[in-house]
Amino acid sequence: MTKTDASVLNELSRLEKQAIVVEDFDEGGDALQALAKLDKARAREVALRILREEIGDVYYQASAFDVLYGISAPDAVRYMEAAATTVDPYILGRMLTEIAVDSGYIEHQALVAKAVPLLRRALASRTTKELSAIEASVKHFDETYPA
Known part of the structure; x- marks a missing residue:
């Protein structure tokens, strides 16, 4: 694995964590949107997890549904x-x-x-x-x- 590959994987992991362990809903939503642009499959899983586990408030979950619908x-x-x-x-x-x-x-x-x-x-x-x-x-x- 190259340094660039490791950097990309680290960024994907950071975005995933930020979307799931939500401290700020705007930042979490931005992280999920960024993840959707970089790795649709991973964003799909994160959006489904947010919905199934009812992570965040209903507005956050609704935005996760929008991301899910947009990518899958x-x-x-x-x-x-x-x-x-x-x-x-x-x-x-x-x-x-x-x-x-x-x-x-x-x-x-x-x-x-x-x-x-x-x-x-x-x-x-x-x-x-x-x-x-x-x-x-x-x-x-x-x-x-x-x-």
Whole structure:
């Protein structure tokens, strides 16, 4: 291993640690974004860990979902399948928004077709109070995918 290789590995490890052991959510989010640019596979694992272990607050977790969706939409949809009915409403709102925004991308049509009904089930399982907290996301989703 060259000195440059070791330097890159050290930087990746530093970014990963900064995203998982969060002392400052802005810095952690920046670290995850930087990791996504340098090593998508590693960033995917870190984003999934943040979501599964509920690291940080819901806003941090939602940004981890955004990173996950951006680098691996199939993994993000699998996460939606497992967690959309139980995640915090704010994270559900981000899921709705990502799928609504992605409606026009041909390469994601199969994923979107899979995600829409599962997100509808997640919405049906929520209380009015929970849905009112993410009203704009629900409206955007419903306008994009009318029932």
